[in-house]
Amino acid sequence: MDEKNIPGPRSWPFVGSLYKYTPIVGEYTFHDRDATSSKMYKKYGKIVRQEITPGIVWYHLFDPDDIETVFRNESKAPQRMLLEGVVEYCKQRNRSPGINVNGEKWKRLRSNSQKPMLRPRNVSAYIPLQDRIGADFIKRLRSIRDPETNEIPDLLNEFYKWAVESIGVVIFDKRIGTLDGNLGPDSEAQKFIQASNSAIDAMYHTTIYWPLHRGRATAKWKQLCSSLDFIWEVSMKYSREAMQKIKKGNVGKDSSILGSFLSDPDISFEDCLALSTDLLSAGVDTTSHTTAYLLYHLAANKKSQTKLQEEIDRELTPGEAITAQTFDKLQYMKAVLKESQRLNPIVGSFSRRTEKDLVLSGYKIPTGSFVFCEVAVMCGMSKYFSDPDEFIPERWLRSESCQKQGDFHPYVFLPFGHGARSCIGRRFAEQEVYLLLIKLMQNFNVENHHGYIGRRTRLINTPAKPLKFAFIDRR
Numbered sequence: 001m002d003e004k005n006i007p008g009p010r011s012w013p014f015v016g017s018l019y020k021y022t023p024i025v026g027e028y029t030f031h032d033r034d035a036t037s038s039k040m041y042k043k044y045g046k047i048v049r050q051e052i053t054p055g056i057v058w059y060h061l062f063d064p065d066d067i068e069t070v071f072r073n074e075s076k077a078p079q080r081m082l083l084e085g086v087v088e089y090c091k092q093r094n095r096s097p098g099i100n101v102n103g104e105k106w107k108r109l110r111s112n113s114q115k116p117m118l119r120p121r122n123v124s125a126y127i128p129l130q131d132r133i134g135a136d137f138i139k140r141l142r143s144i145r146d147p148e149t150n151e152i153p154d155l156l157n158e159f160y161k162w163a164v165e166s167i168g169v170v171i172f173d174k175r176i177g178t179l180d181g182n183l184g185p186d187s188e189a190q191k192f193i194q195a196s197n198s199a200i201d202a203m204y205h206t207t208i209y210w211p212l213h214r215g216r217a218t219a220k221w222k223q224l225c226s227s228l229d230f231i232w233e234v235s236m237k238y239s240r241e242a243m244q245k246i247k248k249g250n251v252g253k254d255s256s257i258l259g260s261f262l263s264d265p266d267i268s269f270e271d272c273l274a275l276s277t278d279l280l281s282a283g284v285d286t287t288s289h290t291t292a293y294l295l296y297h298l299a300a301n302k303k304s305q306t307k308l309q310e311e312i313d314r315e316l317t318p319g320e321a322i323t324a325q326t327f328d329k330l331q332y333m334k335a336v337l338k339e340s341q342r343l344n345p346i347v348g349s350f351s352r353r354t355e356k357d358l359v360l361s362g363y364k365i366p367t368g369s370f371v372f373c374e375v376a377v378m379c380g381m382s383k384y385f386s387d388p389d390e391f392i393p394e395r396w397l398r399s400e401s402c403q404k405q406g407d408f409h410p411y412v413f414l415p416f417g418h419g420a421r422s423c424i425g426r427r428f429a430e431q432e433v434y435l436l437l438i439k440l441m442q443n444f445n446v447e448n449h450h451g452y453i454g455r456r457t458r459l460i461n462t463p464a465k466p467l468k469f470a471f472i473d474r475r
């Protein structure tokens, strides 16, 4: 069938379906993409055609069989929707766009950079360093905790500090110092956190509304440039320091991810800088928001929290060194993270640009189309998960009698995407979150007396309300 027959919101001349996103008459919002996708699914069904602006069509996919078809037809260099603002920024500043490209350039960069990022032995070598950061974070929580309420002022910002520190040590072999004392608002580390927050917001805005920003000095374009300028400045400074250490022979090239990139003759110096900047900025909000939702669910599900604490207490004595094998023993912990990602994925939908004509749900989709894999909406459907609104980590455990992992359609739950273009930071992200979670559960009972933390899309999903979790000492 012709793709024009796919149901979807009506498109009007000049504005396409963007009128649907206007504050007064519109029923959709970019501020909560997953809620908008859910509305579209309920109204139009498992495939939705949206002419977002005249001539630019997005296809939203809510059927895992269609998503499987997309992935089975991927080339070795899958294409996704690029962050247009970032591409233009890099062009203007004459900088490498790093991994934010498509085609052969992406394939070359990715195949060289993913070795140190995804090789399990390489990732687990950073466990002792990252575990120490987890311990420092716990110390800091105790020192800034309100003695009356046990709550932490501006907890999300504290998670950002932990995340900058945890990924900084991996990329640059450097403790950035975000957890030392109180960072002033003008400190480099605090300004970096602000810049990375501000960058993702501006990246999202300039990508969605690119035609409005192209060639114009809009406020969001300026926000993008100033935040990326600062991120680049900091990243270049740390990169130079790391290079000096390597040159002087103080450390080996494999002591940091940047060192591995620099020692690879196939990665140019410019690309090394761009890649480390990409990783540093991608590694802050992602793990922080994931941890925020994870703690929200554990606080809301006391039984799961107790079960997790019991597992950790059983398998680890406090202070015992953690290794990659420790994680294998903590199967309930892994299930808890998955269940939290199912209910609150930070990336609810990700894109591909099709490289062949495809038939999806019976419609012919032409080569070069943008398709969105709407994983957040699928993860909430009862046809894929029993009691989909409930937090049930047991569903991921083979030993439990409820729905088991093998029962799931393999293209429904994809928190890190899928295939050659899936998340390059996945192993580091999981490792960091596990290490922190172990420490938090060993030390505290986490409570939340302020309800749901909400969701706002700013490139990735972000808690919409301040986090006011209480951390009550266990012993």
Ligand code: HEM
Pocket: 080, 099, 110, 167, 278, 279, 280, 282, 283, 284, 286, 287, 290, 346, 347, 350, 351, 414, 415, 416, 417, 418, 419, 420, 421, 422, 423, 424, 425, 426, 428, 429, 430
């Ligand atoms: C729990 C935390 C994280 C989640 C849920 C997450 C999720 C994702 C998803 C869904 C994608 C798109 C995948 C696709 O299109 O198939 C992605 C891409 C990416 N992620 Fe992550 N991510 C996380 C943490 C990180 C970290 C810590 C880093 C860096 C250290 C990172 C770096 C990247 C990069 C560079 C890409 C683009 C890959 C490419 O285009 O080849 N991510 N991530």
